[in-house]
Amino acid sequence: MRVSVVTGCHGGMGRSICATLKAAGDHVIGIDHPDTSAGSDGPDRFLPCDLSDLGAVAELLPQFDRDEPVGCLVNCAGLYERKAIFDLSLDDFDRVLAVNLRAPFLLSQRVARRMAKVGQGAIVNIASINGKLGSPMVPYGASKAGLIGLTKSLAKTLAPYGIRVNAIAPGTIRTPMAEGVDPVQMERQMYNVPMDRWGEPEEIASVVAFLASDASSYMTGAVVDVAGGWMS
Numbered sequence: 001m002r003v004s005v006v007t008g009c010h011g012g013m014g015r016s017i018c019a020t021l022k023a024a025g026d027h028v029i030g031i032d033h034p035d036t037s038a039g040s041d042g043p044d045r046f047l048p049c050d051l052s053d054l055g056a057v058a059e060l061l062p063q064f065d066r067d068e069p070v071g072c073l074v075n076c077a078g079l080y081e082r083k084a085i086f087d088l089s090l091d092d093f094d095r096v097l098a099v100n101l102r103a104p105f106l107l108s109q110r111v112a113r114r115m116a117k118v119g120q121g122a123i124v125n126i127a128s129i130n131g132k133l134g135s136p137m138v139p140y141g142a143s144k145a146g147l148i149g150l151t152k153s154l155a156k157t158l159a160p161y162g163i164r165v166n167a168i169a170p171g172t173i174r175t176p177m178a179e180g181v182d183p184v185q186m187e188r189q190m191y192n193v194p195m196d197r198w199g200e201p202e203e204i205a206s207v208v209a210f211l212a213s214d215a216s217s218y219m220t221g222a223v224v225d226v227a228g229g230w231m232s
């Protein structure tokens, strides 16, 4: 049975990704902040970790050397900081970058070591169209652009080891994160969406399942927009 690891497993998209990978037959290990809890679609096993805390991440990583090798990693945990540009502190910037970019790098590097030994593996990063377009939430836009760069760079370096690395760039998806966005900004955003509706978490999870499976065996370094036509 393939072992999959999903970060942000208790979030709107994370729950759906866990449920979809479990339905495909994977044993799913979920990671999320210790203050969160599972709903009905929890992972098979939960590892609490504050991904903004480098010490906590360092304690978590050796776990992946001991247990069954990971076949699939989905970096889904993410957060934003809403403060306007002149109110942002360095701590605000660092916290967003730590969760959205540093943690995916550290986790990918760790699980890829053992994927390389077996000669196969899939990593899927949940970026955002804000990584391509920029965002009024500056650290968020910068972190997601970085995650797209990380995806392409890892794809290049890990391809010789049989490891594929792809990203999804979601538009607006119905989760607690999108529900927290300023309604005026949201209305402006929707103006750009030809399908004229939000996406559902299941519409991301199905693409994750595809990118994590052999059905996408010739894809690596791709950034797949799942955004109702926003980028068309």
Ligand SMILES: NC(=O)c1ccc[n+]([C@@H]2O[C@H](COP(=O)([O-])OP(=O)(O)OC[C@H]3O[C@@H](n4cnc5c(N)ncnc54)[C@H](O)[C@@H]3O)[C@@H](O)[C@H]2O)c1
Binding pocket: 007, 008, 009, 010, 011, 012, 013, 014, 031, 032, 033, 036, 049, 050, 051, 052, 053, 075, 076, 077, 078, 079, 099, 126, 127, 128, 129, 169, 170, 171, 172, 173, 174, 175, 176, 177, 178
């Ligand atoms: N919802 C959208 O419209 C949308 C659009 C584009 C991209 N995304 C991205 O999709 C991913 C999933 O977001 P979502 O929409 O499900 O939002 P969500 O807020 O429901 O889920 C985010 C998850 O990340 C976890 N997380 C945040 N900080 C953490 C930390 N310090 N340590 C560990 N876990 C932490 C949260 O606990 C939560 O479970 C994120 O990376 C987000 O940036 C979302």
